[in-house]
Amino acid sequence: MDRSNAVKRQLFGCQEGTHVDRIRSSIMSALKKQLKELMMDFQGLKKTWMDECKEIGYGEGDEESLPIAIQRQLETLGAQRAGLEDMLKEMKSKEDILPKLMTATGSHEDLFRKEIAKYDHICEEISQNIEAQEQLLLQIQAQNEEFASIFNLEDYKASRERIYKHIEAAIFKYREIKENINEGLKFYATLQEAITNVKQQCSDFVMTRNIQCREMIDELGIRNISINQHISPIPAEFIGIPLQKPFLEAQLELVNGSRKEYPSSGINFASSGSGLLPSTNQDLGVTPIQDQLQQFKTLVQQKHINKKQIQQSLFLFGSGTNDIFKSFYPFDTPTLTPDAYVQAMLTQSTNFVDQICKLGARRIALFSLGPVGCVPARTLLPGAPVDKCYGKMNKMVKNYNMGLENLGKTIPMKYPGCFAVYGDVYEAGQTFRANPKRYGFSDVTNACCGGGTLGGLVQCGKEGYKLCAKPNEYLFWDYFHPSEHTYKLISKALWSGTHSRIRPVNLKTLANMTLLQL
Numbered sequence: 001m002d003r004s005n006a007v008k009r010q011l012f013g014c015q016e017g018t019h020v021d022r023i024r025s026s027i028m029s030a031l032k033k034q035l036k037e038l039m040m041d042f043q044g045l046k047k048t049w050m051d052e053c054k055e056i057g058y059g060e061g062d063e064e065s066l067p068i069a070i071q072r073q074l075e076t077l078g079a080q081r082a083g084l085e086d087m088l089k090e091m092k093s094k095e096d097i098l099p100k101l102m103t104a105t106g107s108h109e110d111l112f113r114k115e116i117a118k119y120d121h122i123c124e125e126i127s128q129n130i131e132a133q134e135q136l137l138l139q140i141q142a143q144n145e146e147f148a149s150i151f152n153l154e155d156y157k158a159s160r161e162r163i164y165k166h167i168e169a170a171i172f173k174y175r176e177i178k179e180n181i182n183e184g185l186k187f188y189a190t191l192q193e194a195i196t197n198v199k200q201q202c203s204d205f206v207m208t209r210n211i212q213c214r215e216m217i218d219e220l221g222i223r224n225i226s227i228n229q230h231i232s233p234i235p236a237e238f239i240g241i242p243l244q245k246p247f248l249e250a251q252l253e254l255v256n257g258s259r260k261e262y263p264s265s266g267i268n269f270a271s272s273g274s275g276l277l278p279s280t281n282q283d284l285g286v287t288p289i290q291d292q293l294q295q296f297k298t299l300v301q302q303k304h305i306n307k308k309q310i311q312q313s314l315f316l317f318g319s320g321t322n323d324i325f326k327s328f329y330p331f332d333t334p335t336l337t338p339d340a341y342v343q344a345m346l347t348q349s350t351n352f353v354d355q356i357c358k359l360g361a362r363r364i365a366l367f368s369l370g371p372v373g374c375v376p377a378r379t380l381l382p383g384a385p386v387d388k389c390y391g392k393m394n395k396m397v398k399n400y401n402m403g404l405e406n407l408g409k410t411i412p413m414k415y416p417g418c419f420a421v422y423g424d425v426y427e428a429g430q431t432f433r434a435n436p437k438r439y440g441f442s443d444v445t446n447a448c449c450g451g452g453t454l455g456g457l458v459q460c461g462k463e464g465y466k467l468c469a470k471p472n473e474y475l476f477w478d479y480f481h482p483s484e485h486t487y488k489l490i491s492k493a494l495w496s497g498t499h500s501r502i503r504p505v506n507l508k509t510l511a512n513m514t515l516l517q518l
Contacts, residue, residue: 196391244268247295262304266313269295275323276348289319289348293355300359310360314511317352318367318425320345324396325372325480328381338396346403353407357415363510364420365502366408367494368401370429370482376447376456377479386453401426421510423494423502432475432486439489441475448474448483455479 177184244266253259271287274280278288287295299305323345327334336344353364373393378384384393401424408420433444448468451458458464460478468474477483482490493501496508505513 246270247292262299264309267299273322274319275326276320276345276352277323280323280326289352293352296356297359307360311362313361313363314507315356315361315364316367317349317364318369318423320349320369320400321372324369324393324400325375325377327396328384328390328393330382338392339399342396342399342403345400346407349404350407353411353420354414357411357418362418363513364408364411364418365423365494365507365510366404366420367423368404368425369397370425371433372397374429374433375480376445376450376454376476379453379456380479397426419510419513421502421505421507423507424500425490425494428490428493428501429475429482429486432489436475440473440485442470442473443468444475446474447476447479449477450479 242265245263245268247267247269250259250262250267254262269287269292271292273284274286274288274292276289278290280286280288282288300310323341326332327338327341334341349366353366356364371389371394373384373390378390378393379386381390384390405422408422411418411420432439432441436442436444445454447455447460448471449460449465450456451462451464451466455466455476456479458479460467471477471483472485474483475486477486494507497506
């Protein structure tokens with residue numbers, strides 16, 4: 001009974017100290033007490049039986065009836081004992097043995113009923129509690145069903161399954177992309193390079209065709225006026241003056257006494273190999289354009305050139321080819337991006353023009369850079385193509401030329417009475433390359449004097465060089481410079497050419513313009 005009670009205490013709501021547990025414990029105590037009393041009655045019956053046995057054994061009577069009487073007594077006692085044992089067994093397996101005990105006969109039945117009746121109200125209370133618990137469970141079940149119907153768990157589960165499938169597909173796609181990412185990047189890089197090359201080729205093709213078209217229009221427009229017009233040599237001859245002496249040569253003549261004054265026909269301040277940036281070819285001992293400007297300032301300050309001469313002179317400005325080419329040297333570490341580098345060149349050009357305008361210059365010609373990316377010397381640069389012009393280099397040239405032309409447009413606004421023209425040397429060079437036979441060229445790729453690939457690996461005059469038979473049929477004289485024939489064609493176009501070559505007017509018009517004298 002104690003073990004059974006211990007098991008019952010493990011159930012929910014029946015733990016030790018609860019109301020149900022106290023009722024059960026009280027009933028168990030009463031049952032134990034009743035069992036004890038029954039055992040005492042049994043002991044009394046046993047003693048009576050023993051006494052009867054003694055009486056039967058020692059009394060007078062039939063000897064054969066003695067075993068029968070003893071057997072009957074034993075059967076009666078056995079039955080009573082069996083009944084008690086059954087009751088004990090039932091008490092062990094069930095707590096509720098009260099009905100059987102009440103139906104059993106005994107001298108303490110009335111007393112037991114009275115004791116049990118004391119717990120009727122407790123049993124009723126337990127029954128009510130059980131009924132209340134059942135009602136509570138029914139309410140919980142109803143609320144749970146209502147909750148499930150509101151939130152529709154089945155739809156939620158179905159939606160969740162669909163989301164899981166989408167996520168699984170996305171993860172699979174991500175893994176697939178991740179596995180092929182290297183191939184994708186490689187393809188993208190190759191595609192970008194291919195697109196760039198196609199764009200460059202298309203741009204060159206369109207530009208070439210536009211040049212040819214304009215040339216044909218220009219030729220048709222002037223043929224009635226000057227069909228047999230011959231090409232004049234160089235700008236100085238157009239004006240009717242001798243070639244300008246280099247500044248240092250004229251200065252040396254003044255020092256040694258062979259000349260009394262600077263030539264009035266003009267002076268050439270140019271220095272071969274120099275550029276717009278002070279650092280360009282500085283190690284070669286060239287005179288940078290900033291020093292050239294200072295030489296001109298010195299002549300003005302020392303009054304070797306008067307104000308009237310300055311206002312009537314043509315100032316021809318062309319520089320930057322060496323700067324562009326040097327920016328691609330493999331042994332120089334670039335410190336600026338291509339765009340920033342071009343902007344630095346334009347800054348120097350702007351400063352130069354500002355200074356000569358302040359010194360009195362009124363007629364300025366700004367010459368663009370030629371197609372530097374097409375010179376034979378490009379073969380000296382790593383990565384430069386042999387079968388076509390160097391696109392990256394020509395792109396920088398175009399950007400600089402665009403800025404230079406815009407600079408010329410601002411001069412009249414900044415300096416009233418000052419006028420500037422823009423000579424498009426780049427377009428002239430590309431025109432010759434696009435239609436070489438028309439301009440008398442048989443070769444617009446190789447150098448006439450030089451060696452190696454395109455004649456650009458060995459400088460003219462150095463060991464291993466070769467000289468062509470007809471220099472006037474070559475666009476390039478050596479690995480870097482145009483031929484004399486090329487210079488003549490460009491000079492003519494700049495002197496008397498149309499708007500496609502020089503704008504807004506040509507040099508001839510600029511030289512004869514009447515400008516405001518300040």
